Amino acid sequence: MTALPIPPGAAHDERSFWTTATTIKSWLVTTDHKRIGILYFVATTSMLFLGGIFAIIIRLEHLTPGPTIVSAETYNRLFTLHGVIMVWLYMIPSIPAGFGNFLVPLQIGATEVAFPRLNLASFYVYVIGAAVVIGSLFAGGVDTGWTFYAPYSARTPATVLPTLIGIFIVGCSTILGGINFIVTIHTMRLRGLGWMRMPLFTWTIYATSIIQILATPVLGIALTVIGLDHTFDWGLFDPARGGDPVLFQHLFWFYSHPAVYIMILPAMGVVSEVIPTFAHKNPYSYRAIVYSTLGIAFVGFLTWGHHMFVAGISRFDAAAFGLLSMLVAIFSAIKVFTWVGTLFRGSIELAVPLLYVFSFFFLFTFGGMTGVAVATMSLDVHWHDTYFVVAHFHFIMVGATFTAFLSAIHYWFPKVTGRLYARKPALVGWALVTLGFLVTFTPQFLLGNGGMPRRYYDDPVGFSVLHVISTMGSWLLTLGMFVVLGVIVHGVARGAKAGPNPWHSRSFEWRTASPPPKRNFVGPIDFNIGAYAYDVADEP
Amino acid sequence: MSADSDHFESVAQRAQAVRLALGVFLASETLLFTAILALVVGYRATWPEAFAFGVHHNTKVLGSINTVVLLTSSTSLAVALEMLRTGRRRVATALTLFTAACGVAFLAIKITEYEHHFAEGIYPGGRGAFFVAHPIAGLPAFWTLYFLATGFHGVHVLAGVGAVGYRAIRMPDATEIHRFEATALYWHFVDLVWLFLWPLFYLA
Amino acid sequence: MIVLPDLARHALGLPVEATPTAASVDSLHAAVITTTLVGTACVAAVTFVFVLRYRRTREAPAATPRIVASGFREWLTASAVLALFVGFWAVGYVQYTSIERPPSGTLVVYVTAKQWMWQFTYADGRSSEDVLVVRAGTPFELVMTSRDVIHSFFVPSFRIKQDTIPGRWVTLYVDAAAPGSYPIYCAEFCGVAHSHMLGEVRVLDEADYAVWEREATHDGYAARGREVAASHGCLSCHALDGQKRAGPSFAGLYGSRVPLDDGRVVIADEAYLTHSIVDPLADRVAGYPAMMPSYHGQLSAEETGALLELIRSLRDTLPTQGRVP
Secondary structure (H helix, E strand, O other): OOOOOOOOOOOOOOOEOOOOOOOHHHHHOOOOHHHHHHHHHHHHHHHHHHHHHHHHHHHHHOOOOOOOOOOHHHHHHHHHHHHHHHHHHHHHHHHHHHHHHHHHHHHHOOOOOOOHHHHHHHHHHHHHHHHHHHHHHHOOOOOOOOOOOOOHHHHOOOOOHHHHHHHHHHHHHHHHHHHHHHHHHHHOOOOOOOHHHOOHHHHHHHHHHHHHHHHHHHHHHHHHHHHHHHHHOOOOOOHHHOOOHHHHHHHHHHHHHHHHHHHHHHHHHHHHHHHHHHHOOOOOOHHHHHHHHHHHHHHHHHOHHHHOOOOOOOHHHHHHHHHHHHHHHHHHHHHHHHHHHHHOOOOEOOOHHHHHHHHHHHHHHHHHHHHHHHHOHHHHHHHOOEHHHHHHHHHHHHHHHHHHHHHHHHHHHHHHHOEOOOHHHHHHHHHHHHHHHHHHHHHHHHHHHOOOEOOOOOOOOOOHHHHHHHHHHHHHHHHHHHHHHHHHHHHHHHOOEOOOOOOOOOOHHHHOOOOOEOOOOOOOOOOOOOOOOOOOOOOO | OOHHHOOOOOHHHHHHHHHHHHHHHHHHHHHHHHHHHHHHHHHHHHOHHHHHHHHHOOOHHHHHHHHHHHHHHHHHHHHHHHHHHOOOHHHHHHHHHHHHHHHHHHHHHHHHHHHHHHHOOOEHHHEOHHHHHOOOOOHHHHHHHHHHHHHHHHHHHHHHHHHHHHHHHOOOOHHHHHHHHHHHHHHHHHHHHHHHHHHHHHOO | OOOOOHHHHHHHOOOOOOOHHHHHHHHHHHHHHHHHHHHHHHHHHHHHHHHHHOEOOOOOOOOOOOOOOOHHHHHHHHHHHHHHHHHHHHHHHHHHHHOOOOOOOOEEEEEEEEOOEEEEEEOOOOEEEOEEEEEOOOOEEEEEEEOOOOEEEEEHHHOEEEEEOEOOOEEEEEOOOOOEEEEEEEOOOOOOOHHHOOEEEEEEOHHHHHHHHHOOOOOOHHHHHHHHHHHOOHHHOOOOOOOOOOOOOOOOOOOOEEEEOOOOEEEOOHHHHHHHHHOOOOOOEOOOOOOOOOOOOOOOHHHHHHHHHHHHHOOOOOOOOOOOO
């Protein structure tokens, strides 16, 4: 009988990675993927709160139809920077660079990522890019919307270049991180771990990384041209010089549609881990989830034109993009059925992470189906650029991804900190966040149905009541977020000690101490007992 | 295995990782240039006359010399790799330096071309006397895209010169040959991109 | 077709259905939203039932059965759901294309969007700002462009929207509307006063429209087009009566099939005509010399629209086959 493999580089030092070195310098120059993950987590979560502040102000402005607390110029900059910060500084990096960095080596039996120093460099590139974006606020801020449509973005009196440079730099960080994950997952799986035995969260990080490295360069070019057009009057999208503004949209959305899958796939990975653990049950179909993940990543590159149904594209193009959009939705539907099926004949424990996942089910299904609705061309003619679309993407980005992010925090809390959070306040946080989200965004579907356009500073007559309800919802959501923050801080400081595996999960990251030692594992790992082997009596 | 790579179980695994990393990076770069080419192809389809006119007025001779320079440099680097594999380090170093020199030559010729364009009154954004003399719809787009594409390519050549030059100074030994392979692969990629730009901007 | 009861329309926040197209779109909307609600409810219900039924109790089992979905069941479910979505797509496609194709004899209005107002120019030459006047029950066609940045012409009550793009003309067909006043919004962010770029579609019944028409004082937009053609030298090469000169005659040109010098045949529509004004050597008509200069940057949107209207007004003029009039 061959000996069980030991991860290369595993040491006998069992001290937690938190305590092996405690100076600030040891954190700033760390090459430990777990510390880098935590650094990313702190940075991206700070960006979440910054973007959230802008959202609060935006919603406050809509308390009355006319001017309320800011001018039109400021409002236009607020919604632009809300989008830029939330998309590029929070949503895209958060789960992959935060949780992905921490967990992927643990989930594949490795002691590090393939290129630890590149990993650290990627973090600093992110920080520099984020700093440039935030700095651009002080330069006056951009007012074009996060989509930077030409020709307005080439002509706006606002300063565009600093923000574009910041986004470009953050994009480089994304690509470097993506390369690291792809190589890590390909080359550093411990012997005995085939692709189809890998934890599902790692699969989603893999698919997300592929999208990142392929799509982000296209954004780089699109934004570079806008920067050149605006700063040096290159006129590449200026009709007077032969430019075609619609071509910008093609380039931009070729990136930005796959980008939304960068934002949802890791969240789906979290769901795929939380359900088997708390239902104590194998996934209803591991293959279905893997193939759907890859399907989303691939087909997601073919649907960008559904953002352009009224932009002046041909009938044929519109039809093709519409049909492909229906196809990509099927993969998500398969995942939802598989997740619900996993509950069948399980042994379900209503832990807080699972409650967040139930919120995810409801909000993602509803939000996803409104995606099918806006992909229906004649309906999109009415809904495009109205609050219906705003509601749709917030249902997915906040209702689904952010909810999964909160689930991930609660689920891996003991793994990272070695402690447990307090359950009752966490339940309150969950309830407030879910309810607050619903009150904020459900009225926005109705606003959109009524024809309320997005990016409007002044509200036309007849939309006030729904706006006021939505704004009140935003306060509830904010309250919930602060409760969750309190739960985390309290848990870190004073939470009860957790054992290595308080949830009795079979997944591989739980087969080492909580928190893990610096080199992740101190002994061999037996991958013969799979990550979802709940039909086995005891956890390994 | 040194402390900074003991997370690999063997040198072979590390070599595989480096090669894969470069492959993934080049996939990413391919999309970068595909985006630029999409703009070029898109505008070419809309303004065929303007593009034909622009191509006709481009510095064909210098551009073609540059093609030869890059092809030569890729050849010398490929031979250098083979020399390294068979242990002839001195020859490998010389050929690698020659490759870097070719890169410098490419950039020098490119700058000469730009000077020529400026002298003719061709600037990005359709500014300059050339456009006043030839008010053809879409002509500014041709030239602006030319500067965009060759500009991005030029930056990549510059980075390549740095990488190749660094390789020449720190020639890896037989166990680390994958580092050289990675640099060579990058340089060949930069060459390949030029083989797309050259016909689009200088030929038909 | 599902007719949406008023109560449902109010509950969903939808505005009035001022055209037959709006009513069709709302039917599809009803089907899609019902499916969404039912689907979400099913997922929620099944989850709820499973959570209750399989709740972890104190005598927690050490292991659960290993259950894997049958591939056949998965394929079946996925195919059924895909079929449903493709059904939505198909109906949506038919409705989407119907708003592009105006029947012949449609009233035309030229729309120019600019920061931050709408300008409407009618076939009779008059123009109005921000208020679009049309006759109830008559379909009309909007021929639209923008003077500066991308705007978007949006009438919620008609369920129509189309981006207006600088440097291009796009068309939108609006079928018979009921009398009333309907808001127009700009739906593409265009700067600081984007939310103030409001307008109104005033649909007048026969009598009121006749009154409005009689108030027209201009000779017509086509006459304006003739002025523009004369002052820019178009008429020296393009006759209005069918005579073949250095360039093809405008008579009978609009909407006709035009053979090009490279062998292709195209329809002389707005896109072809405006492109030819700007890049005349691109799609040259067969049998004519390559000598038309480009008017790129020399004509305003209003002048180009006037030229288009001139060419349109001559579409039923039979060419005189070379006879001198």
